[in-house]
Amino acid sequence: MNWSNLFVLTVSAAIGPEAVRYILGAQGLNIHYGYTGLFNFGQAGFMAVGAYGVAIVSASEQAGGLGYSVWLGVLAGLVAAVLLALLMGVPTLRLRGDYLAIVTIAASEIIRLVIRSERFDWLTGGNSGINGFANSFFDANPFDNSHRYEFGPFEYLGKDLWVMLIGWLVIAFFGLLTFLLMRSPWGRVLRSIRENEDAVRSLGKNVQAYKMQALVLGGVMGAVGGAIYALYQNLALPDDFVTRTTFIAYAALILGGAARVGGPIIGGVIWYGIFAFMTNLVTEVSGTYWFKSASWLPSIVKDNAGQFPFVFLGVALMLLVVFRPQGIFGDRREVELDAR
């Protein structure tokens, strides 16, 4: 087994474009769930809207798009995310929390099913999605797109470096924004809403308006994640936005620690690192003669070795929630003071 190769693959994945997408999604969920206590189970929907915003607006007219620049496309994705937040928030934010959960998870699935349906083939490319819209994004790359850059044992294509540079700059920006917002009285209102809306109302604050601002802000973060991922792949694909996408982002957030600026970032890196490590490990092990000939292993294990990373992460998450509910970064006191 090649351990140094495994290490390189793990680290590359932990900070790679895929991790960037989940980190951005988790940063948004941190605003929603971590600070405000909103149960948005449709972050994948916001990510889809960001991805298809940039895809539709910047794909060439021959490809069924509008043929504008990618930057305008990203902007369109953000506007669409704001509209989606308003659409979901207006009817549900006045109700108790579970309504938002139901509406968001349903909305994200509706969005996915609509964009992959044949009826909207002309606009969204159906289940094969839209591709080839990101050329002007890569034209702006200061690195050579097809050159391999080496950093010690790590090697990156110029095109991937560009995506990672932009991605991490955006993560840093949203991290700073979150920090500034949450140390302020605005953040204090949000954290108070998370705990007791009526207390906040009784002090004359417009709870609905704050919840809406939080929903929009976190949704926009998710949409940026979707847009960057679509640009990276040069492809917007409906099934990148299944509900599992939302739950992986949640897992990253909880792992790192909700209501902490660094929580979703560290959580996303660790989650994706472990996932890549397990996947590569399983691939290596299951390819060995030893594994193939191990007659004592039940066939269900042998046939489904590829699922093992998910099983492992699922169990790890359960243990985490039981034994360290505040995540890696969270403040234990904040969790423990919960009820009396």
Add this chain to the structure above:
Amino acid sequence: MPADTMETSSGPAALAGVPDTVGVAKPDPIVVADKVVRRFGGVTAVNVDHVEFQRGTITALIGPNGAGKTTFFNLLTCFDQPQEGTWTFNGTPLNGVAPHKVAKMGMVRTFQLTKVLTKLTVIENMRLGATGQKGESFLGSLLKQVWSDQERSITERADELLARFKMDHMREQYAGQLSGGQRKLLEMARALMTEPELIMLDEPMAGVNPALKQSLLEHVKSLRDEGRSVIFVEHDMDMVFDISDWVVVMAEGRLIAEGTPDQVGSNPAVIDAYLGSHHDRDLNPDVGGGPEGGAS
């Protein structure tokens, strides 16, 4: 604001000569309710025909458990909606108004079941109460320079109040670490951070350390002296008799009596209502008891 209303006499003097009949008109009412009915399924929790609360006075709202006092508070402050009725604050009808707007108008309430923010420190709870904060807008919050001065003066005011409530030593504790009585105090102090014109306290003394009660009573009186109006629900009859200028009695959702503490204390209907359900005049505070109506 409150100070301007000082020209009318406040306290007992303002109510001199007002007869002790249910629904009687007051010289300068701050809150008026008309035919307010709230039913929960088959139970009529509140059925108030007419009541007026005098500005600049301390009014006690008393009655046996389940009389509908908390529900009536919820209705007046728009935390719950009645099936029928109208009510006004400073002459402004409040039907269908959002609760935060009612609070903004200057009518601020506390809850029988306290709603302190357990994961915020005591001082942060207090700061949250301040109104008109520049740092509470999305854009304003981003630049600390915009709100840091205001935050400092808010903190000063919060510290003064905490000192008056003898809670200054708990400043940095999470509110979740406080006892039930301390939470009551914190909630009241936090409500005062809004500088309300009318403050409505739902059982402010329940669970509060007896040693603190006297200073709390003085504090409530000083609110009146500042020109604010106070309506409070209380089971502690000593408090009711000690500080209230006027007493309104509810039983089974209706008003059954009102008047000065002495008038009400000798009213047979009141004694009846209490004896009927309690057989004991000095009622036990039902800490954490009774449901909280729509505000739970």
